[in-house]
Amino acid sequence: MHPSDKPEGERIAKLLARAGVASRREVERMIADGRVALNGAKVATPATILPHLRGVTVDGKPVASAEPTRLYRFHKPPGLITAERDPAGRPTIYAALRNALPPGSPRLMPIGRLDFNTEGLLLLTNDGGFKREMELPATGVPRTYRARTFGRVSQAQLEDLMDGIEIDGVRYGPINANLERRTGQNQWVELALTEGKNREVRRVLEHLGLEVSRLIRTAYGPFALGDLAKGQAVEVRKEELERFRSGLRKSSPVHGEGGSREAADGGRPVRAPRPPKRSSPSEERRPKSPPSASGNGPGPGHVRRRRPTDKRSSPSPTPRGRGKT
Numbered sequence: 001m002h003p004s005d006k007p008e009g010e011r012i013a014k015l016l017a018r019a020g021v022a023s024r025r026e027v028e029r030m031i032a033d034g035r036v037a038l039n040g041a042k043v044a045t046p047a048t049i050l051p052h053l054r055g056v057t058v059d060g061k062p063v064a065s066a067e068p069t070r071l072y073r074f075h076k077p078p079g080l081i082t083a084e085r086d087p088a089g090r091p092t093i094y095a096a097l098r099n100a101l102p103p104g105s106p107r108l109m110p111i112g113r114l115d116f117n118t119e120g121l122l123l124l125t126n127d128g129g130f131k132r133e134m135e136l137p138a139t140g141v142p143r144t145y146r147a148r149t150f151g152r153v154s155q156a157q158l159e160d161l162m163d164g165i166e167i168d169g170v171r172y173g174p175i176n177a178n179l180e181r182r183t184g185q186n187q188w189v190e191l192a193l194t195e196g197k198n199r200e201v202r203r204v205l206e207h208l209g210l211e212v213s214r215l216i217r218t219a220y221g222p223f224a225l226g227d228l229a230k231g232q233a234v235e236v237r238k239e240e241l242e243r244f245r246s247g248l249r250k251s252s253p254v255h256g257e258g259g260s261r262e263a264a265d266g267g268r269p270v271r272a273p274r275p276p277k278r279s280s281p282s283e284e285r286r287p288k289s290p291p292s293a294s295g296n297g298p299g300p301g302h303v304r305r306r307r308p309t310d311k312r313s314s315p316s317p318t319p320r321g322r323g324k325t
Helices: 012-018 024-032 093-100 128-135 155-163 200-207 238-251
Strands: 036-038 056-058 071-076 109-111 119-125 143-150 165-167 170-172 175-183 186-193 211-220 233-235
Touching: 012 024, 012 036, 012 056, 012 128, 024 036, 024 128, 071 093, 109 128, 119 128, 143 200, 155 165, 155 175, 165 200, 170 200, 186 200, 200 211
Parallel strands: 119 211
Antiparallel strands: 036 056, 071 119, 071 233, 109 119, 143 186, 143 211, 165 170, 175 186
């Protein structure tokens, strides 16, 4: 096909994701199920090229034009599924969000997932394209966690995770992990990674012989959990979001439909950033997080490998014995 004969526009799946209908993968499933139509006729493929969404319906309802990108911070409590519905009937984040979000909030999609028993920061957006950008390992956006563990581990073992690790045939990329003050066989471990594979933190720590009794995500990129109460959601200020997205576009190798997945596919890895430094210890009931999103936290692709050391500038809360995940 001559370049001049190429239809103008973008794939319908991408347009619908950007409009906040669903994630691109979910839109593809909706199209396969015959739920998406154009001028009354069912859309046959997610690769359909359109210049706009006029005439497009989902479940018989017209699709509104894409709204400006919005981002929310949500403190997910443990015991919630990061999904719209659960076949087993367990409660989902959307049940909690009904009470947490102000009236008039757009339809939101989670950026990444947190396991049923994992708590902490969950970012939500109305922009499917931005969601995908944030989730791709190639963009190098760090996720920071704190894990309460039981067992024996050394800082040297944790430092080795910076070279990545393979567990049961699954290759995990670089993880920057720091051992915090311990009592007996109980300790908190802080980890920063840029990949976020399914149950990655738990599997890596269990591989090292540790039992994880509590796992908290404290930051995603420069956006921090801070003092946000469990079950509460707040919108990120437009200025903070735009400043972050501007830096993300400049530093990210991912553009358009494709994008590099070097870190996930064995090419040159994206190094995990150094976890943000906290100025003082926090109580176990409400763990402190890295500084709030103001452009001062680690940005996309921030790389900084710390030298091995067992000393920490500030102690962390003393764990209260071993527990179950």
